[in-house]
Amino acid sequence: MDPVSRVVGKAIPLNRANVDTDQIIPAKYLKRIERTGYGPFAFEAWRADPDFVLNNPAYEGAPILIAQQNLGSGSSREHAVWAIQGLGVEALIAPSFADIFKNNCFQGGVLTVELAQEDVDWLMARAEETPDAEIEVDLETQTVRAGPGWERSFEIDAFRKYRLLRGLDDIGMTLEYEADVERFEATRSPLLPSVTAD
Amino acid sequence: MTEPRTLSEKIWDAHVVESPLADAARREALGAEADAGPQADLLYIDLHLVHEVTSPQAFEGLRLSGRTVRRPDLTLATVDHNVPTIGRDQPNPDPLSATQIQVMSDNCREFGLELYGIFDTRQGIVHVIGPEQGVTQPGLTIVCGDSHTSTHGAFGALAFGIGTSEVEHVLATQTLRQSRPLTMSVEVTGQLGPGVMAKDVILAIINEIGVDGGVGYVIEYRGEVIRGLSMEGRMTVCNMSIEGGARAGLIAPDETTFEYVKGRPRAPQGEDWEKAVEYWRTLPTDEGARFDREVVLDGAAIEPFVTWGTNPGQSVQIGDVVPDPSSFDEPSRREAATRALEYMDLEAGTPIREIAIDRVFLGSCTNARIDDLRAAASIVEGKQVASSVHAMVVPGSGLVKAQAEQEGLDAIFTAAGFEWRDAGCSMCLGMNPDILLPGERCASTSNRNFEGRQGPGGRTHLVSPPMAAAAAIAGRFVDVRELA
Numbered sequence: 133m134d135p136v137s138r139v140v141g142k143a144i145p146l147n148r149a150n151v152d153t154d155q156i157i158p159a160k161y162l163k164r165i166e167r168t169g170y171g172p173f174a175f176e177a178w179r180a181d182p183d184f185v186l187n188n189p190a191y192e193g194a195p196i197l198i199a200q201q202n203l204g205s206g207s208s209r210e211h212a213v214w215a216i217q218g219l220g221v222e223a224l225i226a227p228s229f230a231d232i233f234k235n236n237c238f239q240g241g242v243l244t245v246e247l248a249q250e251d252v253d254w255l256m257a258r259a260e261e262t263p264d265a266e267i268e269v270d271l272e273t274q275t276v277r278a279g280p281g282w283e284r285s286f287e288i289d290a291f292r293k294y295r296l297l298r299g300l301d302d303i304g305m306t307l308e309y310e311a312d313v314e315r316f317e318a319t320r321s322p323l324l325p326s327v328t329a330d
Numbered sequence: 331m332t333e334p335r336t337l338s339e340k341i342w343d344a345h346v347v348e349s350p351l352a353d354a355a356r357r358e359a360l361g362a363e364a365d366a367g368p369q370a371d372l373l374y375i376d377l378h379l380v381h382e383v384t385s386p387q388a389f390e391g392l393r394l395s396g397r398t399v400r401r402p403d404l405t406l407a408t409v410d411h412n413v414p415t416i417g418r419d420q421p422n423p424d425p426l427s428a429t430q431i432q433v434m435s436d437n438c439r440e441f442g443l444e445l446y447g448i449f450d451t452r453q454g455i456v457h458v459i460g461p462e463q464g465v466t467q468p469g470l471t472i473v474c475g476d477s478h479t480s481t482h483g484a485f486g487a488l489a490f491g492i493g494t495s496e497v498e499h500v501l502a503t504q505t506l507r508q509s510r511p512l513t514m515s516v517e518v519t520g521q522l523g524p525g526v527m528a529k530d531v532i533l534a535i536i537n538e539i540g541v542d543g544g545v546g547y548v549i550e551y552r553g554e555v556i557r558g559l560s561m562e563g564r565m566t567v568c569n570m571s572i573e574g575g576a577r578a579g580l581i582a583p584d585e586t587t588f589e590y591v592k593g594r595p596r597a598p599q600g601e602d603w604e605k606a607v608e609y610w611r612t613l614p615t616d617e618g619a620r621f622d623r624e625v626v627l628d629g630a631a632i633e634p635f636v637t638w639g640t641n642p643g644q645s646v647q648i649g650d651v652v653p654d655p656s657s658f659d660e661p662s663r664r665e666a667a668t669r670a671l672e673y674m675d676l677e678a679g680t681p682i683r684e685i686a687i688d689r690v691f692l693g694s695c696t697n698a699r700i701d702d703l704r705a706a707a708s709i710v711e712g713k714q715v716a717s718s719v720h721a722m723v724v725p726g727s728g729l730v731k732a733q734a735e736q737e738g739l740d741a742i743f744t745a746a747g748f749e750w751r752d753a754g755c756s757m758c759l760g761m762n763p764d765i766l767l768p769g770e771r772c773a774s775t776s777n778r779n780f781e782g783r784q785g786p787g788g789r790t791h792l793v794s795p796p797m798a799a800a801a802a803i804a805g806r807f808v809d810v811r812e813l814a
Contacts, residue, residue, distance in 0.1 A: 148669075149662045150541055150641050154780045159761040163412060163426040165386035165433050177782045200662055202542035202575065205641075206778060207759075208477040209384065210493035231545055231577045232477055232491050239495035289509070291369045302495070303397070306503045309372055312348040313505060316374050323606045324376055325465045325596045327406040327444050 133241045135299035139223040139269045142194035144185055145259035151199050152206035153233060157215040159207075170211055171218020186219070190263035198225045198256050201249075204233025213240040223269045225276065227252050238292055239302065245269055245276060245286045254282075271296060334616035336513050337582050338548040341488040341613070345471045347505055348372040370509040376470040378500050379456045380407040380443070382434035383761070384475030388498035389437040399441045400504045406465060407438050408446040410455045412761050415724050415751035418448060427762065441501075454727020454753040457481035457695040461565065462729055464594025468583035468610040473500055478695045478777065480571040483580030484564035485587055486613050488548070490577040514547040514576070515621040518555035520629040525811035527705065528563030529697060529775070529794035531555060531627075532570040533635035533645050539625060541643040544576025547623065550615065551581050555629035561590040562701035569696045570777050573642040582614035636682050636807055637779045637792040639670035644779075645792070646682060648809045654678035673781050674789050675769070682807050685791070689772040690721035690802040691784070692748070692795060694758035697775035698726030700733050702795040706775075707739045709799035709813060715747035716805030722749040722764070724756040748802070760785045773801040 161173045178184045185191060197216070203226040204212060213236045216224070223243040237244045247255070255278055258265050268277040271293060276284045295302065335343070349371045378401075385407075392398065399405060412427045422428035431448060438445035446452040452459060457478055460466040466482045472489035473479060475497040482489035492506070500506060516535055535551075536543075549571050551564075559567065564581050571579025581587075588607055591597045598606040633647040644667065646653065655667035655678065671678060676685070692698070692706055703725065715721045723743050725731035731753055734740055740750045757764040758776035766772055766788025775798050779790040793801065800810045 149666055152641070152778075152780045154759075154778070154783050158782060158786070159411075159759045162383050162761060163424070163430050165390070165430060167387045167390075177786060202545065205541060205575065206477065206572075206780060208475060208491040208493055210387075210475075210495060213493070228542060228545060230542070230575065232493060232572075235496065236493035239493060289369050301395075302507070303395070303499050303502045306372065306499065306505060306507065309348050309505075312372065313374070313503065316347040317504075320374075321609075323598050323602050323609070324470070325467055325598075326403040327377070327463075327465055327596065328403045 133299045133301070136222070136241045136243060136296045137271050139195050139243060141196060141266055142191060142263060143196035143198050143225070143255065143259040143267045144191045144194045144221070145256045146185055146197055146199040147256050147260070149200035150202045150205050153204055153209050153212035154206055156204070156212040157209065162209060162211055167214055169218065170215035174215035174219050188263070193220060195220060195222045196225065196267050196269065197221045198252060198259055200252070201227040203229050205230040208232045210236045210239065213237050213242055216242060225252060225255060238296070241296060241299070243269055243271060243296070247276065247284055247286060251284050334619040336615040336619045336621060337486060337550055337580060337613055338488055338513060338578070341469055341471065342373070342510060344469070345374045346371045347374050370507045372505050373471060373508050375473050375500050375504055375506060376404060377460070377465055377472045378405045379460055379472065379474035379479070380405060380497070381411055381456050381474070381476065382409045382430050383411040384494050385437065385497055386430065386433050387494050388501060389441065391498040392441070392501060397502045399443065399501045402442045404504060405443050405501070406460070407434060407443050408453055408456055408459055409434055409448055411755045411759065413448055413754040414762055415754050415756050415764055418752055424763070451728040451732060454730065455695045455698065455755055457569065458699060458726035458730065461485065461561070462594070462727055464591055464597035467591060467597070468587060469613050473506065477572045478569050480577065480579050481565050481569040481695055483568040483571065483578055484561060485591070486580055486583035486610065488578055488580065491572065511577070512547045512622040514544060514549045514623040514625065516549050516551050517553035517624070517626045518551070518629045519553045519626060520555065521558070522555055522629050522632060525796065526632050526634060527794035527796060528559050528566040530632050530635045531629070532567045533637070533642065533792065534627060534632045536570065536574045536643050537635070537645050538627060539574050541573060541641050542575040544571060544574040547576050549574070549576045549579040550621070551579060553629070556581055557584065560701055561586060562699040565699065566696055570642065573777055583610045634794060634797050634810055636797070638674065638676060638682070639667060640673055640779055640781050642777065642779060642792060644670055648682055648807065650682055652676045652678055652680045652682065683809070684806065686771070686806045687719060687773045687791070687801055688770045689766060690719060690798050691724070691757040691772055691774040691776060692722065692798055693724030693726070693756050694776035695726065695755070696777045697795050698724060698730065700730050702775065703730070703734050703739050706795040706799035707742045709796045709810065710746045710748070710803065711742050713746055713803045715802045718805050719802050721747065721802040722751055722757070724751045724764070725753050727753045757784050759783060760788070773798045773807065
């Protein structure tokens, strides 16, 4: 994973709640066995509508996407994160995120920024009215800035932040706890099921 | 005396390999670098279920970093999402699908994993086969790269869906870093009326708490109604926890649970069985344990539900009408309802019973077990699917299919005009050729009515198996209770 520290740029206002991962990437594209190449299929059904925000050239190249509550609900498909990355989006702002999707974003290095409803609404309206208006998401200081004087802070688990800033490999870090895992395994009950034992 | 704990807290505590928050000495030693250490618990995973769609990139990751699967004996693979449900003796006409299924098989061979492949009678939907084989047991931690992993919570296991990167993490380490979730009690009191199924109970719960009401929580389903459900019914309820936003939902193990697990291929035998049951009896939530949120529903007030919108919370009871978006106070819900009615091509005020359907799908990890098929068959027996309706049954596993055939259910369905298919996820998510055509309207026993979920432009109404069966016969929604 590449380190992530700061995302600056235009923001796509996707003013909908409960945007599910079936919308972000339809199931028919999950047959692929690669991690990349999903961008062209992101939000495919909604993009069929010429008025859909992603079809507006004013938002081309925007690295931030703003949506309403429960963003990424439904299926656990991490392909949804890969699709969002395929659009060039590196940070998401919403009042809340679905649990599995939020974890997947973290794994892929996409920042999930939770702000209060009124702040999301304000940023949404600003992005709708002024597509060129830039937003800055700064992970180091945990702040979102939008124009002079508008600044909000956001919460993130300190370890996740540490890892994102350095682009560290999650598995590699867990493997450092090998001794703990072995100790735990030695205490596991022999009654526990095995999928192979007869 | 330890603090009273809930079921999920007991399972959690029994699986903590390393807890940074508990280990003050370690944090002290880290000093200013404490932030560089994990904040969440390292949890041991007892069972990892794997399927073809969310695993290829995880295995590729292992290969690229030269890692192996730590516990092949705790990892069970099958193919379900992307398999054809007819013509398995023929070459797969979809090359991408064929490749994905082949890659699953190659990966299992390379990493030494047990696979229930497409020609194995034990093949089936991953959340059907775990319980069927007896590997799903009370007290376990269970994960799978699939959001409906919550299904296994029906056994009093802590089971939740993960993404592909986490799949790779579990394959390599048999653990996951997880923050301790909040706890929610959902109690369903009283008795269900006749014709009201587990599916109606969970649709009622989601209607009550909303599709994001469970975000951040593990739900424990409790109360007389839950106690009275069969294991199949409990699986239906826990399965759709994620539709209410909760990654996991569980039910305390009891005699119904033990009865179901006993004698299954991977269940403990003989003396081990007694010891296991003794442990399982310690798992239910202690008297006086506190939940972060408590919700109570009156079971007697639940009637058969039908969803009218494009998320599982947008539902009404069978006697109701399609709601007017202006009846919702909250602007975001009003707007969502307006959009949903447009997508679903429905007029506010239309009685649910006047909605005609084109397709019926009886299947999915929510409702494709033997109990579900029996309940639907009892409605269908001796009747004919309406000429305007194309209906299909997709059993949850090869073993469910065989059992149903032994009971003659297949004959009932086919005589009525249903197609009788091979096991898989099928039209629940529209990955294989079983999809709705644009504009087609489907009564479905699956779990998601999202836009395009069952095929681009398709319109899904979620219902129970008997309600789907009754709709197939009538060609529109009917109150299954009036058929009795």
